[in-house]
Amino acid sequence: MKDAQDKIIILGTDTQIGLSLIRELGRRHCHVVAIGRSRGSIGLRSRYAREGFLWPGGDETQQIEFLNRVARITGARFLLCVSETDILFLNRCRDRLEGLTPLIPSQTMINRVLDKQGTACVAAQVGILSPESHTIGDLTELSNLAPSLSYPVILKWSNPHAVMQDSQRQGLVIEKIIYCHNAGELAEQLGRYKPLGRFPMIQAYCPGYGLGQFFFMHRGKALLRFQHKRIHEWPPEGGFSSLCAGVPLDQHPALQQKSIALLRKLDWEGPAMVEYRYDEHNDRAVLMEINGRFWGSLPLAYHSNAPFGWYSYQVLGLGQVPATLDPIRDDIQCRNTLIELKRLFRILFQPHKIKDKSLRFSPFKEVMSFIGGYFNPRMRYYIFSLSDPKPLLADWAAMARKLMRR
The missing domain is CATH 3.40.50.20 (Rossmann fold)
Structure with missing residues (x-):
């Protein structure tokens, strides 16, 4: 080595x-x-x-x-x-x-996972649940559909890359998810995309927390696996993780096997994240998407000794499986401090902007949880590292420049 x-x-x-x-x-x-x-x-x-x-x-x-x-x-x-x-x-x-x-x-592989509707069809073949989804080709179809929906609903593009260039020409922003709490909001949000002539999927809301299962696939086998749960997200109602924690591999074993079966069906090679919304009260996992790239919470995998980048180099580059691997830890937490502060500010001072009205937060508990993280010996950070401090200084400098331009 x-x-x-x-x-x-x-x-x-x-x-x-x-x-x-x-x-x-x-x-x-x-x-x-x-x-x-x-x-x-x-x-x-x-x-x-x-x-x-x-x-x-x-x-x-x-x-x-x-x-x-x-x-x-x-x-x-x-x-x-x-x-x-x-x-x-x-x-x-x-x-x-x-x-x-x-x-x-x-290109063939990445196209498969970018197509969320196609992925959901393949997922159903291996017994994985997906959100109930509807698509429309014209706003006139909405009048019959909207009254039958259970609100809130989520708007999400089946493949955002397919509409990105056209939306930019129209001056439209492609958002990852949009919450709609009633038929009026749904019509308003979909109406924004009328100039585009294409519309996002309408999906049922799925309660629970984000559960990510990560695999390095090679010739139908999972050579490396890891999983985590999102403890906090930005925005607070759901998006990407600002605080996440490793989950032992002896939890959700049946779901892991289904995830691997899904990736096999897709002929996947390399690293991938299979993302679910998991409702622990009903023990129900619903597929959100597959990330066919390195994911935003990769720092947690890095700090937990789950080396997906190393496997990419060794297996995809050199054609060899690493002979030895340090034990993977499942007790590490990892957070993005600046995003956590942003989330805390939203909860304390802008709760009206949280789009999922079913969520309830205790301001006191949130503040104490944030402070307590600094005293948690298992806490790691997305950017900060004592052995490699300069990236954090660069991040702070970039933040200061943004504030000065306002």
């Missing part, structure tokens, strides 16, 4: 996801080449980033030329990336890369 490993480019080092990949591979003596989209990129400040570059503007041809130039300069053979947008870009341009292998899902 002490021998020098390959040189690996990581594209997208501006978030905690890219930073975790840098730390994970750097600690295993890989020569990490970080590419950030701004000078304030937190990954570029990591001690484990041996070389750093700024992503250029321009068109795809110029960007591919940039990647090929970085590969020639550094001698990097492999490329990992973070976002679905970059995965789609690299798949479009894969045959124009010179001596550089992107360790990403194929």
Whole structure:
């Protein structure tokens, strides 16, 4: 393990996801080449980033030329990336890369998981529940549908990437989820997308907390697995985790097997997150989506010794399964402090903005929970690390610049 490993480019080092990949591979003596989209990129400040570059503007041809130039300069053979947008870009341009292998899902694979309706159909074949969903092609269909729905309902795009460019031309924002509490709100929200001529799915609301199951799949086998629960989310009514905790693998074993069966059905290779909404009162898990990329809470997996980036390099890059692995911990919690503060501010001072009106919070308990986290010996952080402090300083500096521009 002490021998020098390959040189690996990581594209997208501006978030905690890219930073975790840098730390994970750097600690295993890989020569990490970080590419950030701004000078304030937190990954570029990591001690484990041996070389750093700024992503250029321009068109795809110029960007591919940039990647090929970085590969020639550094001698990097492999490329990992973070976002679905970059995965789609690299798949479009894969045959124009010179001596550089992107360790990403194929276009066929990523298309399968981006299609939420198609994923739900495959999930049903292996016994996984999905939210009741409806689609409309025109607003006139809503008059018959709306009275029969149980509110609140959720609006979610089946494949947001398929409408992203058209929505930008129309000046429309594609939101991850939209809550609608009655037929009037539903009609108002869907009406925003009339100029687009396409509409998001209408989904039943699913109570519970976020449960994520993570797998590294290779030839139909789960070589690595991990799971967590979302303790806090931003926004508070649901979105992405701001505080999460590992869950022992002896919990939800039947659901894990169904998740693996689903990924097999999709012919998945590499890392994936199967995300559920879990109602512990009824022991009911409902599939939300599959993330066919590295996920936002990857820092928890990193701190828990579940090395999904390392497996991507070893298995997808070198064609070998790691011989040894440190024990994976299931007792770690991990939080994004700035997002937790944002969440706390919303609960204390802007409770009217919380869209799920069924949620109840105790301001006192929330404050004490936030403070108590600093004294929890099992608490880790998305960005802060005593052994690698500069990314946090870069994050603070970026936040200060945003505040000064207001």
